[in-house]
Amino acid sequence: xxxxxxxxxxxxxxxxxxxxxxxxxxxxxxxxxxxxxxxxxxxxxxxxxxxxxxxxxxxxxxxxxxxxxxxxxxxxxxxxxxxxxxxxxxxxxxxxxxxxxxxxxxxxxxxxxxxxxxxxxxxxxxxxxxxxxxxxxxxxxxxxxxxxxxxxxxxxxxxxxxxxxxxxxxxxxxxxxxxxxxxxxxxxxxxxxxxxxxxxxxxxxxxxxxxxxxxxxxxxxxxxxxxxxxxxxxxxxxxxxxxxxxxxxxxxxxxxxxxxxxxxxxxxxxxxxxxxxxxxxxxxxxxxxxxxxxxxxxxxxxxxxxxxxxxxxxxxxxxxxxxxxxxxxxxxxxxxxxxxxxxxxxxxxxxxx
Amino acid sequence: xxxxxxxxxxxxxxxxxxxxxxxxxxxxxxxxxxxxxxxxxxxxxxxxxxxxxxxxxxxxxxxxxxxxxxxxxxxxxxxxxxxxxxxxxxxxxxxxxxxxxxxxxxxxxxxxxxxxxxxxxxxxxxxxxxxxxxxxxxxxxxxxxxxxxxxxxxxxxxxxxxxxxxxxxxxxxxxxxxxxxxxxxxxxxxxxxxxxxxxxxxxxxxxxxxxxxxxxxxxxxxxxxxxxxxxxxxxxxxxxxxxxxxxxxxxxxxxxxxxxxxxxxxxxxxxxxxxxxxxxxxxxxxxxxxxxxxxxxxxxxxxxxxxxxxxxxxxxxxxxxxxxxxxxxxxxxxxxxxxxxxxxxxxxxxxxxxxxxxxxxxxxxxxxxxxxxxxxxxxxxxxxxxxxxxxxxxxxxxxxxxxxxxxxxxxxxxxxxxxxxxxxxxxx
Numbered sequence: 023x024x025x026x027x028x029x030x031x032x033x034x035x036x037x038x039x040x041x042x043x044x045x046x047x048x049x050x051x052x053x054x055x056x057x058x059x060x061x062x063x064x065x066x067x068x069x070x071x072x073x074x075x076x077x078x079x080x081x082x083x084x085x086x087x088x089x090x091x092x093x094x095x096x097x098x099x100x101x102x103x104x105x106x107x108x109x110x111x112x113x114x115x116x117x118x119x120x121x122x123x124x125x126x127x128x129x130x131x132x133x134x135x136x137x138x139x140x141x142x143x144x145x146x147x148x149x150x151x152x153x154x155x156x157x158x159x160x161x162x163x164x165x166x167x168x169x170x171x172x173x174x175x176x177x178x179x180x181x182x183x184x185x186x187x188x189x190x191x192x193x194x195x196x197x198x199x200x201x202x203x204x205x206x207x208x209x210x211x212x213x214x215x216x217x218x219x220x221x222x223x224x225x226x227x228x229x230x231x232x233x234x235x236x237x238x239x240x241x242x243x244x245x246x247x248x249x250x251x252x253x254x255x256x257x258x259x260x261x262x263x264x265x266x267x268x269x270x271x272x273x274x275x276x277x278x279x280x281x282x283x284x285x286x287x288x289x290x291x292x293x294x295x296x297x298x299x300x301x302x303x304x305x306x307x308x309x310x311x312x313x314x315x316x317x318x319x320x321x322x323x324x325x326x327x328x329x330x331x332x333x334x335x336x337x338x339x340x341x342x343x344x345x346x347x348x349x350x351x352x353x354x355x356x357x358x359x360x361x362x363x364x365x366x367x368x369x370x371x372x373x374x375x
Numbered sequence: 376x377x378x379x380x381x382x383x384x385x386x387x388x389x390x391x392x393x394x395x396x397x398x399x400x401x402x403x404x405x406x407x408x409x410x411x412x413x414x415x416x417x418x419x420x421x422x423x424x425x426x427x428x429x430x431x432x433x434x435x436x437x438x439x440x441x442x443x444x445x446x447x448x449x450x451x452x453x454x455x456x457x458x459x460x461x462x463x464x465x466x467x468x469x470x471x472x473x474x475x476x477x478x479x480x481x482x483x484x485x486x487x488x489x490x491x492x493x494x495x496x497x498x499x500x501x502x503x504x505x506x507x508x509x510x511x512x513x514x515x516x517x518x519x520x521x522x523x524x525x526x527x528x529x530x531x532x533x534x535x536x537x538x539x540x541x542x543x544x545x546x547x548x549x550x551x552x553x554x555x556x557x558x559x560x561x562x563x564x565x566x567x568x569x570x571x572x573x574x575x576x577x578x579x580x581x582x583x584x585x586x587x588x589x590x591x592x593x594x595x596x597x598x599x600x601x602x603x604x605x606x607x608x609x610x611x612x613x614x615x616x617x618x619x620x621x622x623x624x625x626x627x628x629x630x631x632x633x634x635x636x637x638x639x640x641x642x643x644x645x646x647x648x649x650x651x652x653x654x655x656x657x658x659x660x661x662x663x664x665x666x667x668x669x670x671x672x673x674x675x676x677x678x679x680x681x682x683x684x685x686x687x688x689x690x691x692x693x694x695x696x697x698x699x700x701x702x703x704x705x706x707x708x709x710x711x712x713x714x715x716x717x718x719x720x721x722x723x724x725x726x727x728x729x730x731x732x733x734x735x736x737x738x739x740x741x742x743x744x745x746x747x748x749x750x751x752x753x754x755x756x757x758x759x760x761x762x763x764x765x766x767x768x769x770x771x772x773x774x775x776x777x778x779x780x781x782x783x784x785x786x787x788x789x790x791x792x793x794x795x796x797x798x799x800x801x802x803x
Contacts, residue, residue, distance in 0.1 A: 047558075081543070109542040109543040109546060
């Protein structure tokens with residue numbers, strides 16, 4: 023992986039592009055930066071080149087940020103799509119999110135901007151397979167357990183619902199939990215607070231109204247095939263069990279909720295593979311069951327990818343807290359123990375046993 | 376729209392009553408058998424009256440007047456001394472003009488009850504003949520309050536919209552100014568390194584006259600001063616921009632969100648004693664030289680809300696109190712009290728500071744109103760606090776006496792029991 027990262031910045035304010043190009047100048051040895059003044063110029067740039075990351079303003083005359091990102095998604099689904107916006111209503115953020123991987127708000131300091139781009143390590147974890155990264159990049163969400171999604175919809179329609187009831191539902195469903203953590207960690211909802219790994223805090227940050235819009239939006243979905251549905255049902259039970267184990271494994275009570283999330287999400291790659299591969303995922307599962315070999319080894323041998331890498335790629339793309347991404351990526355990696363491993367990696371390893 | 380409806384309703388009621396009164400005058404000798412109309416008049420939730428403005432005499436007033444005034448109206452004060460002194464002149468003028476043919480038959484004013492409380496009333500004047508005016512008076516306290524609240528919410532909503540627009544317009548220039556400053560700061564570090572290197576090389580390799588000329592050029596440009604001060608200047612500029620973006624951000628807080636856009640005000644159950652206790656502990660240290668902070672805060676009920684936002688409100692009330700005490704020049708005390716009133720929890724922040732002068736009391740909750748010198752306050756504290764409390768379904772009000780102190784009171788609805796999972800709080 024010594025390819026240079028290619029990044030496209032789009033804004034209708036020339037001064038902003040000039041300032042950014044000054045600021046990013048010192049990264050010239052590792053990043054190729056292209057600056058497009060407005061949507062039309064961005065579309066031309068997209069025709070000429072593929073990018074690893076596109077960062078665009080939202081409100082622009084004629085071709086706005088969402089139209090730019092539509093084009094990016096159609097042309098190169100693996101590209102990470104980021105909005106850098108002056109101000110947006112919550113409803114607008116929700117409307118944009120199925121198309122957007124990450125949301126930054128202006129003013130966004132140079133450090134954050136660089137760190138964000140740094141973290142967009144497309145292809146670092148996965149073999150250089152554009153189909154797979156493209157497929158993960160196109161996912162607006164993962165399938166939920168149908169009964170839990172129904173529960174969430176009913177609950178948000180109840181005028182007397184409390185946030186606690188919504189938290190209880192989201193803590194059961196890995197797909198919902200991942201989505202809620204993604205949205206709550208956008209600049210719009212998180213503001214200046216530190217990254218948040220707790221599902222409780224995430225749901226409370228969004229509030230009942232946003233949860234209600236979410237429950238009826240394109241950011242939740244159901245399994246499309248019966249095979250997928252069966253896999254998801256089994257996976258969900260494992261995930262909740264693992265989450266409880268992870269919670270029990272930490273001694274610091276203030277990290278218990280974070281550990282729970284690490285446990286619930288550590289195998290989210292299995293959900294991605296079940297959703298995308300359906301029947302084609304079965305041989306790997308079957309081989310693991312028959313031979314007793316670890317699932318990830320069977321995945322590696324039969325599919326060429328492993329669920330920890332796939333899951334971590336998705337969570338990284340969605341800009342979940344780095345510690346959750348790591349917990350997902352390294353839960354089968356014995357070298358991650360305890361020297362450099364964060365508490366959540368350890369929790370996820372306990373959960374994976 | 377509701378008000379128009381209410382007004383129509385009462386205009387209709389007034390018309391009915393006038394008919395009733397006519398009936399009454401025509402058949403005055405029927406007290407033994409109070410007619411249906413009289414029952415109707417005396418059964419509605421309003422005071423019907425007949426008044427002769429010329430003579431200043433009330434000719435008839437229905438018995439509901441006792442309830443409205445909170446005492447028997449023995450001396451016929453209803454349209455006289457019971458009117459709030461500030462409104463009396465205006466009401467009498469309006470009634471006189473109406474009797475003389477004016478078309479404005481609606482008067483809003485205040486009455487002072489027996490217990491000293493003030494009620495807002497609305498009088499709707501109906502039929503007039505022979506210098507006599509008939510009408511009804513209703514208790515409009517609730518409507519007046521609701522109307523004020525609606526106006527307030529409306530105002531905040533439009534400020535919120537304005538803030539959103541301003542935020543969008545300001546944040547882009549802030550972004551590129553910030554980025555440019557950052558670039559210059561980073562470049563300065565490199566430039567300083569280069570200059571130092573060049574000086575070194577000059578000193579080592581140049582003929583003395585060239586080195587002296589270079590030194591003279593340095594002095595000409597005041598290079599030492601620049602190197603010492605430019606980084607600070609850039610730091611200052613950057614801090615200034617941070618302040619600008621903080622103001623824009625807190626301005627956005629003013630908007631009371633509607634249903635579709637509740638924004639970040641997520642709700643969970645908040646342990647008040649814990650949220651307050653934490654904050655007070657910090658404040659005690661911070662203001663140790665100014666005042667004592669006392670509070671009885673155990674066993675507080677839980678409320679539904681956003682812990683982070685509520686904490687900021689508590690903090691800003693304590694900050695204001697401490698400043699009011701500091702301004703008084705004497706050491707003082709802040710007393711934080713908590714009480715339960717029905718399904719509400721009442722938190723009072725009382726200080727022994729300078730108090731709020733009566734001529735600015737109505738401005739206290741205006742955004743950007745401040746009594747501080749320019750640059751010493753951001754000025755949106757109480758306006759934002761009130762908006763946050765309103766978002767939580769509560770109210771924020773105050774009482775103040777100059778030279779004695781102010782008390783700010785928060786009322787918040789208590790989280791319904793049974794719907795609350797015990798012990799669930801959001802970490803800040």
